[in-house]
Amino acid sequence: MGLVAGARLSTGHEVREVRRGGFSEVGVVEGRLGERLAVKRIRGEIRERLGAEADQLFLHECQVAVARLGNAPYTARPVLALPALETAGDGTAGDAADARVALGPALFMEYVDGPSLEDLLATGRLAPGQAAKVCGGVAAALAHAHDAKVCHRDLKPTNVLLTRGNEVRLIDWGMSGAGRFSDLTTRIEYLSPERAAQLDLVAPPDDVYALGMLFHLCLTGRLVNHWPGGSPDTLRAELAASGADVPEELAHIVVSMLAPRAEDRPTARSIADMLLHDDMVGALADRDVDRPYCPDCGYVCGTDPATDRCPVCGGGLLRRVPFPPAEGMVRIAPGTFVHGLSDSQARHALIAARMTPDDEQVRRLTGGSGPRRVFCRAFDIDRTPVTNAAYAAFVRAVNYPEPPGFAALLAEAPDHPVTSVSWRDALCYALWCGKRLPTPLEWEKAARGPDDDRMYPWGSAFERERCQGRPSGPAGHGLGVVPTLPVGALPGGQSPWGVLDMSGNVNEWVAEGTVPGYRGVRGGATGEVLEVYGLVSYQSQARTDHADPAIGFRCAADVTYGTEPYVPDESR
Known part of the structure; x- marks a missing residue:
């Protein structure tokens, strides 16, 4: 009864x-x-x-x-x-x-009025941001319990609930210390190696291991294969091969939680701090922007659902629809790309430039770290640097001070890149036209493309004719010493996205630097050692008020979106 x-x-x-x-x-x-x-x-x-x-x-x-x-x-x-x-x-x-x-x-x-995690996973794997929210919430609950000398010992999808407002609730603490009856209260798939050997064990690292299994399930839609016993590299490879596009930062957390040795696992508190940190939440939200979502409770779908209703609150799902880029701009799709330079690539570039490839020079080019895949959200970027003619419209519209000798350059070379503008000047122009300056990461992705670790926009072999032609028009910009070309004059040097002049012609300001009062400069200018300065990952720096005849800029912009009701694919 x-x-x-x-x-x-x-x-x-x-x-x-x-x-x-x-x-x-x-x-x-x-x-x-x-x-x-x-x-x-x-x-x-x-x-x-x-x-x-x-x-x-x-x-x-x-x-x-x-x-x-x-x-x-x-x-x-x-x-x-x-x-x-x-x-x-x-x-x-x-x-x-x-x-x-x-x-x-x-x-x-x-009483929790929403679905269990098991119900939610029946609709498909979770989006990275939603998975981090769920498992970060569970980790925070565990951290509080562990501080109170209580372990859960029975983490599984049926014991994690969501409210209709998409808030996490961990349940079923009633047998947390019932070691003798563990065979009735736990699922063997979630047992840590030490708990499998001692079923009545009560220890926080066992909870962390079970949460790692749960996190893996949320991200991929399936439990870990043949684990424990595999190496961390094996688990990373499985995550990469899952087809779920698991972010590297989340894969690292999963691998650490599933460490075979209890002492190698992070605490529940540190997991919660990482997964619920504002920077992590924001970065994962950028990844999830193109997924169907619920405006009522904030749930984001990990896969395209079979219905148009939210599985958490029952509200109608929406999908964001990007507006096309402005004229003269190129849309850079969201996703990962290879950021940075390897030691061997740095040595190759230095040798091509007939420079000594010593360790200090290599470190300067690589920043002391090798290449890695990083995520960059969608953005728009100017196909070419800002020209004298475009800058002149800004000067006239707001009565902005001109660069030295600008009137003569405008008359003779309106289609050449504007130079001798400071970072502040470039920013003012960008804001005037409703744009901004690209971040260093965006500039590098626009120059390199999404697929490989090429050193230059066109590939990894330096080809001077793709980035440095015979100057036309006036002898130079500003002080008359730096020759330039009309923007887009060397289409053979375009990046995989079709962005022009990313290596050669003029250096370009970017939004950020690494030293207070300085901002980054990228791309290399005609007459410089482009084998090095033209590398897609190379960045020098200059003061924000510095104006140089070898430095120009181009603009970037955030992608803007409308929304429309999500319509399931009936062919699924």
Whole structure:
């Protein structure tokens, strides 16, 4: 005998719904004023099998949960532990209204009105941002519990719930210390190596391992294959081959959580701090921008869902639709690209430039770190540097000071890149036309493309004719010493995106530098050692007020979006 929909409990609550697991059952109950709670008890057949000891242990753990976890974040709040709960009848026809059925000890807790993680995963794997939100919330709940000397010991998708507002709630602490009954309360897939060897183990690193398994499941839609026993490299390879585009920063966290040795795993607190940090949340939101999402609860779909309704709150899903780039700009798609330069590439460039490839020069070109794939969100960038003619329109519109000798250069070479402008001048122009300066990462991606680790926009072999032609027009810009070409005069030097003049013609300001008061300069100018300065990853720096006849700029812009209702693909 157990909880039955329609039955009234001795507390005055009426049972509205019952959910049963292998060890326990949970009833959704409603009070006389319409308030809802969840009540958990040991299933009747399990109580009969295990006897009074199970009741005593369950009650003790319920009391611990109320005492120590009442204010735990991301947890379905325990409200009351009762040593004995009864029901007046079982709700079936013919029962006497005053029949009393003993249900044993029970734990009343906050009612969570949304789906379980298991229900959510039935619709497909989670988006990286949603997976980090769920597992970061669980980690924060575990951290609070571990501080209170409580371990969960039964992490699995059915024990993680979401509210209809897409907030995480970890449940089922009632048997957290029930080592003797672990075979009934846990799933073997989530056991750490040390817990598999000692089933009654109670230790925080075991919770962390189980959460790592859960995180892997959220990101890929499947459990880890043949783990533990594999190497970290094997697990990284599996994540990379999952087809889920798992961000490198999240893959690193998963691998660390699933370390075979308990002492090598991070704490739940450090995991929560990483996954819930504003920078991580923002970076993952950039990755998820093209996915269907719910404007009501903020849920982001990991795969294109089969329905147009949110699986968390039931609201209508939307999809963002990017507006086309402005005239003269190129859309750079979101995704990863190879950022940085290897030691061998740096030595190759120095040798091509007939420079000594010593360790200091190599370190200067590589920044002390090798190439790695990084994510860059979608953005738009000018196909060519800003010209004298375009800059003149700005000067006239706002009565802005001209660069030295600008009038003569404008008359003779309107289609050459403007130079002798400071970083501040470039920024003012960009803001005037509703744009901004590209970040160093954006500039490098626009120059390199998405697919390989090429050293120059056209490839990895330096070819001077692609970046340095015979100057035309006036002898030079500004001070008359730096020859330039019309923008786009060397189409053979364009990047894989079709962006021109990324190596040669003039250096270009970017939005950021690494030293206060300085900003980055990229691309190399005609007459410079372009084998080195024309590398797509090379950046020098200059003061923000520095104006140089070898430095110009181009603009970038954020992609703007409209929205439309999400329409499922009926061919799926």
